[in-house]
Amino acid sequence: MKTHKIAVIAGDGIGKEVMPEGLRALEAASKRFGIGLEFETFEWASCDYYAQHGKMMPDDWKAQLAGCEAIFFGAVGWPDIVPDHVSLWGSLLKFRREFDQYVNLRPVRLMPGVPCPLAGKKPGDIDFYVVRENTEGEYSAVGGRMFEGTDRELVLQEAIFTRHGTDRILKYAFELAQRRPKKHLTAATKSNGIAISMPYWDERVAAMGESYPEVRWDKYHVDILAARFVLSPERFDVVVASNLFGDILSDLGPACAGTIGIAPSANLNPERSFPSLFEPVHGSAPDIYGKNIANPIAMIWSGAMMLEFLGYTEAHDAVMAAVEHCLVNGPRTPDMGGSANTTEVGVAISERI
Amino acid sequence: MKTHKIAVIAGDGIGKEVMPEGLRALEAASKRFGIGLEFETFEWASCDYYAQHGKMMPDDWKAQLAGCEAIFFGAVGWPDIVPDHVSLWGSLLKFRREFDQYVNLRPVRLMPGVPCPLAGKKPGDIDFYVVRENTEGEYSAVGGRMFEGTDRELVLQEAIFTRHGTDRILKYAFELAQRRPKKHLTAATKSNGIAISMPYWDERVAAMGESYPEVRWDKYHVDILAARFVLSPERFDVVVASNLFGDILSDLGPACAGTIGIAPSANLNPERSFPSLFEPVHGSAPDIYGKNIANPIAMIWSGAMMLEFLGYTEAHDAVMAAVEHCLVNGPRTPDMGGSANTTEVGVAISERI
Numbered sequence A, B: 001m002k003t004h005k006i007a008v009i010a011g012d013g014i015g016k017e018v019m020p021e022g023l024r025a026l027e028a029a030s031k032r033f034g035i036g037l038e039f040e041t042f043e044w045a046s047c048d049y050y051a052q053h054g055k056m057m058p059d060d061w062k063a064q065l066a067g068c069e070a071i072f073f074g075a076v077g078w079p080d081i082v083p084d085h086v087s088l089w090g091s092l093l094k095f096r097r098e099f100d101q102y103v104n105l106r107p108v109r110l111m112p113g114v115p116c117p118l119a120g121k122k123p124g125d126i127d128f129y130v131v132r133e134n135t136e137g138e139y140s141a142v143g144g145r146m147f148e149g150t151d152r153e154l155v156l157q158e159a160i161f162t163r164h165g166t167d168r169i170l171k172y173a174f175e176l177a178q179r180r181p182k183k184h185l186t187a188a189t190k191s192n193g194i195a196i197s198m199p200y201w202d203e204r205v206a207a208m209g210e211s212y213p214e215v216r217w218d219k220y221h222v223d224i225l226a227a228r229f230v231l232s233p234e235r236f237d238v239v240v241a242s243n244l245f246g247d248i249l250s251d252l253g254p255a256c257a258g259t260i261g262i263a264p265s266a267n268l269n270p271e272r273s274f275p276s277l278f279e280p281v282h283g284s285a286p287d288i289y290g291k292n293i294a295n296p297i298a299m300i301w302s303g304a305m306m307l308e309f310l311g312y313t314e315a316h317d318a319v320m321a322a323v324e325h326c327l328v329n330g331p332r333t334p335d336m337g338g339s340a341n342t343t344e345v346g347v348a349i350s351e352r353i
């Protein structure tokens, strides 16, 4: 039996509460399907670690993660101790960049049993992927201030789009679209307002589209695209977007599908030269931490995505079947209108797996 | 009787169809309330003009608009003739910048008679303003390409935030919040990912907040903020945002409130050193142009905002009462489930005024 080494990083806040349930589900799947998973837990990449060491991670973090195929990640951020941009750039965003996890893949799916905030939608009506560029674009610490502290103060913020970075995410998205029954791709742009980078993005989309004649593709400016997520989510299949637009659309999409409390994500290095990272879309949620009421489903679903990435489609499907059963029949955490706690939901799902 | 000179620019596509109805409503209000309005129509700032002259506007456009207090604007853009970034930067975005219309004010309101895509919401539940910075930030043509046409191709896109530009929009938003019963302001940010400009924005928000102790304010990252527009729109009162985030949120907001087909906007130079501009949020809609089925309500509502800006609150209220009556009782254009045409809806509203 092949053994996959998985790094476990719970991070901050409810990351620490949902992680045990994610692991419980993975162990259940591993037992049932005979999958060799070896977990190694790391206490860093958390604000607690920062409080003790003045940095988010040890200097040899890369060496410590060597040999891991994947990172199973909870959530990071505790603004009372560390400002968000410090904690995130020192951990999650570092993983994404330095491990070249250039695909952020986020399913948007209206699940059975989940009340939808959009009127009249039923499961099956909303079922698409947001494919987000995850290493460059608008997320940048390049730029600076001038005339600091005076009335003339001025800030320059650079966004950086490379052909390398743009083409590979578009390629991933077109290939995903080609594998799906609808073979439809939508590119998010804003070339009517952002005059250098977005016309470039549009050009590369058009160029890539030529290599995928079977894929029907269109593009929308991100403002109207956001509106269409609300007004006609059924029209989407694969939505590809820059780092920032993908960030916005992949929170908005799950909100339209009921709740970001259950939404998973995969930060992929498709070439497998580095570990990929699997994490809930939700954050560390300081406001509900400590009560053991966080919904563990996003963590468990992220685990299912990890199993699929490792090649275990059947195990993925079994976890998702258990998740769906739980969404329909309970138990439910308070955010879903129930009164079960994190552990109860996690145990119920794992038992079903 | 004081006379206000108003420039009328219909622009492209359905801009040309809804403009007559906007004017009809303004004339009705002007007659009823004895308001002196003098309209001057300009055929430029349209793609037709571009087709003939190779530019969107004549060189002396500023001189031609001298003496106008406001511009009543339809929509611009006809991508088959002129790429969007050319037509927009050559007209609308030029007005916003060169006339220093630094406030883009966009009401988000669930109106009676409008079916809401969000389940279980009724009029009154959604009623807030998006205050968008309208001259700088992410909308920029500063930047460039390197290694063009090679695998190393690279694009730099600059966003520019000045203290002058940031503080004045925040001030406008805090003052608006202070005048409203809830006195609540939400700032959109993304300082956890965009590492130079957004932490600066946050700093300025906090500094401005100190001058408005009565205003309760909070801030959200734009990704989760977009999600909350869908999940809990009733919590918002005044939302202040940078140019790009304001653009996205002010399309998303109206979508949550039913339709962007009726949403108005005001591009304000609050100091009145230059004309302000009033326009629908919707665009030129090439797909439905020529059928006379576009909904004229966004244009008419924009006219109401113009009347308010000119100091005629009663006239504004009368136009809005007529709009509400029409939304509840019809006639309705096809986008609202009716079968009336643009003119019929416009005439019905004007008669009621």
Ligand SMILES: CC(C)[C@H](C(=O)O)[C@@H](O)C(=O)O
Residues within 6 Å of the ligand: A192, A193, A223, B088, B247, B281
């Ligand atoms: C047409 C476009 C340039 C414009 C913008 O992005 O500002 C529009 O979307 C708007 O919101 O007024």
Ligand SMILES: CC(C)[C@H](C(=O)O)[C@@H](O)C(=O)O
Residues within 6 Å of the ligand: A088, A247, A281, B192, B193, B223
């Ligand atoms: C926490 C934050 C930096 C992050 C992002 O913006 O990428 C998060 O919102 C996400 O979507 O994973």
